[in-house]
Amino acid sequence: MEKQKQFRINNFDLLRLLAATQVIADHYHDHIDATGNKLLTDIMFSFPGVPIFFVISGYLISASFERNSQFSNYIRNRVLRIYPGLWGVVFVTIIAISLTGVSFLNKQALAWLPAQLAGIIYTPGFLNNYGFGSYNGSLWTIPVELQFYLVLPVCYFFAPKSKTNYWFYTLFVVFAGIYLTYQFVNFSHIIHKLLQYSFLPHFYMFLLGVIFQRLRIYSSAIIYNKAHYWLAAYLLISLTLKDYFNPVLFEFAKNIILGFTALSMAYTLPGAAEKLLRGNDISYGIYIYHGLLLTIIVQLKWQAHVNLPIVIAATYVLAYLSWTFIEKPFIKRKKLTIKTE
Numbered sequence: 001m002e003k004q005k006q007f008r009i010n011n012f013d014l015l016r017l018l019a020a021t022q023v024i025a026d027h028y029h030d031h032i033d034a035t036g037n038k039l040l041t042d043i044m045f046s047f048p049g050v051p052i053f054f055v056i057s058g059y060l061i062s063a064s065f066e067r068n069s070q071f072s073n074y075i076r077n078r079v080l081r082i083y084p085g086l087w088g089v090v091f092v093t094i095i096a097i098s099l100t101g102v103s104f105l106n107k108q109a110l111a112w113l114p115a116q117l118a119g120i121i122y123t124p125g126f127l128n129n130y131g132f133g134s135y136n137g138s139l140w141t142i143p144v145e146l147q148f149y150l151v152l153p154v155c156y157f158f159a160p161k162s163k164t165n166y167w168f169y170t171l172f173v174v175f176a177g178i179y180l181t182y183q184f185v186n187f188s189h190i191i192h193k194l195l196q197y198s199f200l201p202h203f204y205m206f207l208l209g210v211i212f213q214r215l216r217i218y219s220s221a222i223i224y225n226k227a228h229y230w231l232a233a234y235l236l237i238s239l240t241l242k243d244y245f246n247p248v249l250f251e252f253a254k255n256i257i258l259g260f261t262a263l264s265m266a267y268t269l270p271g272a273a274e275k276l277l278r279g280n281d282i283s284y285g286i287y288i289y290h291g292l293l294l295t296i297i298v299q300l301k302w303q304a305h306v307n308l309p310i311v312i313a314a315t316y317v318l319a320y321l322s323w324t325f326i327e328k329p330f331i332k333r334k335k336l337t338i339k340t341e
Contacts, residue, residue, distance in 0.1 A: 005218070007218065009270040009271050011266045011271075011272050011273040012266050012273070013274075013277050013279075013283065014273035014276060014277060015052065015056065015266050016053065016056060016283035017277070017282065017283045019047075019049035019050075019053055019056075020053075021049075022047055022048065023049035024308075024315055026049070027137060027291060031294050032297065032298070032306070032308075033303070033307075042238075046234070046238040046239065048255075051205050051259070053287075054148075055205050055208050055259040055263070056209060056262065057148060058208060058209025058210045061148070062210040062213045065152060065153065077334045080333055081327075084326050084327060084330040085288060086117075086139075089288045089292065090113070090116045092289075092292070092318075093135060093136060094113075096292065097135065097296070102127065102130060108124040109126070119142050120143060121140060130295065130299055131294070131296060131297075131299040135292070136292045136295065137294075139291065140196075141287075142288075143197060144197065144199055144202055148199055148203065148206050152206075152210075155168070165211070165214055168214065172204055172211060175200070175203040176204040176252070178200050178203075178204070179201045179202070180248065180249075180252065183252075205259065208256065208259045212263055218263060218266070223260070223263055223264045223267060224264075224268070225267070226264050230261040230265070231261060233257070233261075234258060234261045281323065281327075282323045283319075284322075284323075285318060289315055289319055290315040293314055294311065297311070
């Protein structure tokens with residue numbers, strides 16, 4: 001069994017797909033239909049997709065950085081993974097929203113387009129009244145993720161060579177404190193928004209993934225093939241204890257436990273994702289296209305004619321097209337930096 005525990009044999013592609021699908025359900029609940037079975041809704045909200053993405057990102061990106069002999073390769077790989085898909089959805093956005101009655105031939109669009117292509121995401125004024133007020137609400141994490149990529153090398157640069165793990169433990173405590181401060185302190189609206197779209201209140205989740213990776217806990221007896229135990233414990237805590245603790249502290253503790261649960265899921269029956277998905281990683285496409293689809297549905301007042309399965313199916317189709325014709329060809333140009341252990 002010990003020889004079978006390999007870093008690269010995991011289910012992260014499947015886990016990201018499930019996390020992205022949860023985000024669809026979350027935003028569908030917010031913008032289309034908030035009704036539904038309470039227990040199922042509680043379970044759905046117990047597994048927030050964004051924290052899962054952030055922890056997985058810290059885990060995999062730090063591994064890539066540590067095994068990369070050239071910093072240029074690290075940057076190249078990050079660009080090839082994020083930007084082609086992002087550029088694709090931006091141009092699809094222009095076409096789709098133009099077809100539904102909004103012109104992009106204005107000064108605001110001229111400033112907006114290069115900003116979006118650079119990963120500086122915002123909704124321009126001429127789209128404030130389109131759909132539910134955001135041209136693609138899910139894209140806010142793109143600039144946050146890009147900040148993670150830029151800050152990570154800085155963290156390693158200042159890390160003491162003989163006490164690197166302790167350095168990351170300290171950073172985790174510091175950024176956990178920043179997150180709690182962000183939640184508890186009543187900042188002005190502008191400051192709160194600036195913090196929300198910065199890496200500062202979210203970086204502790206990314207760092208949790210970094211620490212998991214450095215400790216190689218995937219091979220631990222309490223993680224490897226133990227997802228059923230973690231899932232049961234996590235659901236029990238999420239569904240039964242939330243009313244007994246401060247909601248901010250409870251959410252923080254729950255995200256930490258969710259990180260352990262996600263990692264255990266990735267290394268339980270490892271290889272299942274490859275068998276099911278056959279190397280097709282459509283999670284990024286799911287994440288970046290569903291927000292556009294939902295806001296168009298609201299704009300056209302189609303809410304009564306769609307349901308969650310239809311939205312999920314349509315998003316999967318768009319994501320598969322993005323993966324096949326945009327993302328996959330560029331990913332093939334990445335330099336392999338994570339080798340089988």
